Amino acid sequence: MTIQWFPGHMTRARRQIQEQLKLIDAVIELVDARLPLSSRNPMIDEILGGKPRLIILNKADLADAEVTREWLAYFKREGHIALPVDASTGTGMKEIPTQLKMLMKAKIDKQVSKGMNPRAIRALIVGIPNVGKSTLINKLAGRAVALTGDRPGVTKGQQWIKVSKEMELLDTPGILWPKFEDMNVGYRLAVTGAIKAETLNAEDVAFFGIKYLAKYYWAPFKERFDLQCEQPTDFENPDEIVAIMEEVGRRRGCIISGGRVDLEKACGTLLRELRAGKLGRFSMEAPY
Ligand code: GDP
DSSP states (O other), X not given: OOOOOOHHHHHHHHHHHHHHHTTOSEEEEEXXXXXXXXXXXXXXXXXXXXXXXXXXXXXXXXXXHHHHHHHHHHHHHTTOEEEEOBTTTTBTTTHHHHHHHHHTHHHHHHHHHTTOOOOOEEXXXXXXXXXXXXXXXXXXXXXXXXXXXXXXXOOXXXXXXXXXXXXXXESSOEEOOOOOSSHHHHHHHHHHTSSOGGGSOHHHHHHHHHHHHHXXXXXXXXXXXXXXXXXXSOTTOHHHHHHHHHHHHHHTTOEEGGGEEOHHHHHHHHHHHHHTTXXXXXXXXXXX
């Protein structure tokens, strides 16, 4: 295992979220729709305690729509409300305030029955780095919000971003860290760019990506790189995967002296195209 997690940093992050939790009514938890479990912190339930929570499957525009439907059913079975969203365009976001209100219904009804005017629901957005927290906050706010954490050296109290008269957001998202004992979780995160591929070995990451694409998304993969080879018959045979990697390299002109394929360059190219959505929509894990 090459990754080191820093217990000091994690303790600080956790303490910060727990402070933020005291200020809010509900949590909006962002996960990556392409890998909803691998992109979430495994201790999330414990960290959030019993706070009402809405799960957002963000970057749904990049994920396989059929697999996303299965994930929605999965989260429902787990007793959660989950929504597919593309925060970069705002698709699916209309539902967020509606669902938050549903989550808070019992509390709101109680306030109303006491003759109180229910105040705006206060929410905190949490998720691992790069999952789209800032993008979602800006889209909900309808403007580019200078997040507190973006201004180093400026210490000020947290502020509320008014989304509507029914909803306010804490202006600093809660940053969770991904954690994996299982290397496959790390590879999935690296293939999608959630963590830098260099954190792991870039060739291993590309190898993992090719294996997965060849198994589940062979047709678009073959078409994108104009592959002449057949779909591997044995995905556990590294020779078959390396052969594909070499063909990708040849198609993209990644050749070194002697006509050999520059595998490192080929891997980099493949991962870049994959992350940019050039191979079409794909999911890296399914709930079964
Ligand atoms: P944060 O670290 O969680 O705040 O993540 P950011 O909001 O900075 O987003 C990380 C990257 O993902 C940026 O390049 C965003 O443009 C991109 N991004 C965020 N949400 C989406 C989405 O729903 N779809 C797509 N395709 N890209 C997104």
